Amino acid sequence: MIAEIGHYALILALLASLAQAFFGLLGAARNRDSWIATVRPAVTVQFLMSSLALAVLIVAFVQNDFSVEYVAANSNSALPVAYRIAAVWGAHEGSLLLWAWILVAWTFAVAALSKTLPAGFAARVLGVLGLVSLGFHAFTLFTSNPFLRLDPAAPDGRDLNPLLQDPALAAHPPMLYAGYVGFAVAFAFACAAMLEGRLDQTWARWTRPWTTVAWAFLSIGIALGSWWAYYELGWGGYWFWDPVENASFMPWLVGTALIHSLAVTEKRGLFKSWTLLLAILAFSLSLLGTFLVRSGVLVSVHSFAADPTRGMFILAFLVIVIGGALTLYAWRAPLLRSEAGFEFTARESFLLFNNILLVVAAGAVLAGTMAPLIADALGLGTLSVGRQYFDPVFLLPTLPLLALAAVGIHSSWKKGRLGERRKAVLLSLVVGVLVALVLVLGAWQGAMLLTPIGFALGVWLMLSALVDPIDRWRRGLSLSRGVVGMAIAHAALGMFVISITAVESYTRERDLALAVGETGQVGEFEYRLRDLRTVEGPNYDALRGEIVVYENGREIGLLHPEKRNYWVQRQVMTEAGIDMQLTRDIFAALGEDLGAGRWSVRAQVRPLINYVWLAAFLMALGGVIAATDRRYRPESAG
Numbered sequence: 001m002i003a004e005i006g007h008y009a010l011i012l013a014l015l016a017s018l019a020q021a022f023f024g025l026l027g028a029a030r031n032r033d034s035w036i037a038t039v040r041p042a043v044t045v046q047f048l049m050s051s052l053a054l055a056v057l058i059v060a061f062v063q064n065d066f067s068v069e070y071v072a073a074n075s076n077s078a079l080p081v082a083y084r085i086a087a088v089w090g091a092h093e094g095s096l097l098l099w100a101w102i103l104v105a106w107t108f109a110v111a112a113l114s115k116t117l118p119a120g121f122a123a124r125v126l127g128v129l130g131l132v133s134l135g136f137h138a139f140t141l142f143t144s145n146p147f148l149r150l151d152p153a154a155p156d157g158r159d160l161n162p163l164l165q166d167p168a169l170a171a172h173p174p175m176l177y178a179g180y181v182g183f184a185v186a187f188a189f190a191c192a193a194m195l196e197g198r199l200d201q202t203w204a205r206w207t208r209p210w211t212t213v214a215w216a217f218l219s220i221g222i223a224l225g226s227w228w229a230y231y232e233l234g235w236g237g238y239w240f241w242d243p244v245e246n247a248s249f250m251p252w253l254v255g256t257a258l259i260h261s262l263a264v265t266e267k268r269g270l271f272k273s274w275t276l277l278l279a280i281l282a283f284s285l286s287l288l289g290t291f292l293v294r295s296g297v298l299v300s301v302h303s304f305a306a307d308p309t310r311g312m313f314i315l316a317f318l319v320i321v322i323g324g325a326l327t328l329y330a331w332r333a334p335l336l337r338s339e340a341g342f343e344f345t346a347r348e349s350f351l352l353f354n355n356i357l358l359v360v361a362a363g364a365v366l367a368g369t370m371a372p373l374i375a376d377a378l379g380l381g382t383l384s385v386g387r388q389y390f391d392p393v394f395l396l397p398t399l400p401l402l403a404l405a406a407v408g409i410h411s412s413w414k415k416g417r418l419g420e421r422r423k424a425v426l427l428s429l430v431v432g433v434l435v436a437l438v439l440v441l442g443a444w445q446g447a448m449l450l451t452p453i454g455f456a457l458g459v460w461l462m463l464s465a466l467v468d469p470i471d472r473w474r475r476g477l478s479l480s481r482g483v484v485g486m487a488i489a490h491a492a493l494g495m496f497v498i499s500i501t502a503v504e505s506y507t508r509e510r511d512l513a514l515a516v517g518e519t520g521q522v523g524e525f526e527y528r529l530r531d532l533r534t535v536e537g538p539n540y541d542a543l544r545g546e547i548v549v550y551e552n553g554r555e556i557g558l559l560h561p562e563k564r565n566y567w568v569q570r571q572v573m574t575e576a577g578i579d580m581q582l583t584r585d586i587f588a589a590l591g592e593d594l595g596a597g598r599w600s601v602r603a604q605v606r607p608l609i610n611y612v613w614l615a616a617f618l619m620a621l622g623g624v625i626a627a628t629d630r631r632y633r634p635e636s637a638g
Helices: 002-029 033-062 069-074 081-089 092-113 119-143 167-196 201-232 243-268 272-294 308-336 347-377 387-408 421-443 451-474 481-506 610-627
Strands: 508-514 519-522 525-536 540-551 554-559 562-566 571-575 577-580 584-595 598-607
Touching: 002 033, 002 092, 002 119, 002 167, 033 069, 033 081, 033 092, 033 119, 069 092, 081 092, 081 167, 092 119, 092 167, 119 167, 119 308, 167 201, 167 243, 167 272, 167 308, 201 243, 201 272, 201 571, 201 610, 243 272, 243 347, 272 308, 272 347, 347 387, 387 421, 387 451, 387 481, 421 451, 451 481, 481 598, 481 610, 508 519, 508 525, 519 598, 525 598, 540 577, 540 584, 540 598, 554 577, 554 584, 571 584
Parallel strands: none
Antiparallel strands: 508 598, 519 525, 525 540, 540 554, 540 562, 562 571, 577 584, 584 598
């Protein structure tokens, strides 16, 4: 009866979310303390029941309960236990249950850490979160129930998709969902502020740490997905502008704008309209990403390609969420005016341009992602939108954004003076230009047009981000977590720009045809296929190559790429061989059998590529450090 326990727990979670929404919103509206007092217990019940439902599904997978249809479709007795657990969110139904549980976990955290907030405001926040939970619990129960039985039970399962049998991709969905769902908290705070008419600086201070932590989770989730695609799909890239990649990137861009807009609203009481609309847009784009992944309207290695009727449920939910929030916004628009002003060179101006450019970038990605779907819906034929569109269009707002960030973090509020930091900012720019020239003319030699610009901007941003904390340390001033976190995040963005510039400008790659004992040339690098042999894993067999890489006659790397054949699904997967070095990756992936003992080999040498993911994790770390600043602690929230 364990599956039935999970099913009933999910029903109780739905009822608890209904009570949470009802008593939270109506209790605050009618100022009934007894109703408001019911909200936090309802959150606790919902969290316990959602946790029980998720635990039951995990147990069903670990115990190989193939009488549960979802387990039989996505697991196998030969699957390692770690991947049986990861298989819980390996397909639509289980991933949706995980999504709902993470949403309830966020709600539980808000309930636990918001006790110093005004009771009515906290009740409204939890009430809005209860409505969102109600929608996802209903979606799970009525269209995507993971606890349905098979009668008779299957003798064994059909196995987890081999693409998902990987540590990075096992961790990728929980992190990504934590970011997606975390924006629901910012959305709930914005809706509660509009319902209450409390559109002052205080609600922005309450909202900011939750938004920053959600953004950090989303950053890690995107980075894990990118890293997985790099070594698992066999093409060696870190970003393909895949529609599902874009679906996670758009809320990240808008969330980045939201974090900065909240800073202005908290500090000066300005940008209230921006902040509210960005909070609505960030969560709406998260729901749009869910629709794209689960509706079957697009083809992607990341998508679940689920039943389109499920997509219609999410689309209807999206319309209700956006429509309701925008109606609230229109109602409260007269309260959003502010008399405060600022000079053109003030920090507020830089952050305004930051918002505009990030939203333009997100809009460009959205247009490119949706264009093929719109063209197909209008009967205009097949439209393919790839790097030829995304790369130049995304760079247009990004390049000025980076330059503005390097200066804007030092501009003062309201008056717009750099003061003593003017020399440090200019010096960091000069150093950035000199480093760019050294790299382009010396270390790597030769470049594309944007290469020196990318290096200069990256170095300038890294050094500029360190000016403030170094200046405070030199003068014996205290370093708050907010200052340290901001410095780490902006310096990491500079590192990201440098690494992307190096990868795009100086990657060496070539497709080779090699038999054992043969060599192929990739620029100044030589790839030698020394051996091919068969090996066996827990649920697959593989052809493993041994490739020695030389640079100017000196051995610099030993690679072991594989072609894996998974027994149950009879699916062949590529596992790249990568030697991760301090300044570069040596990469090889086995391709097709060309006959006569020869195999195609994709060979690449990518400089600084690991710093792409290191930078993403450092940005997330900076966000978490900033979110734990003293002024955001619960005891100071009143």
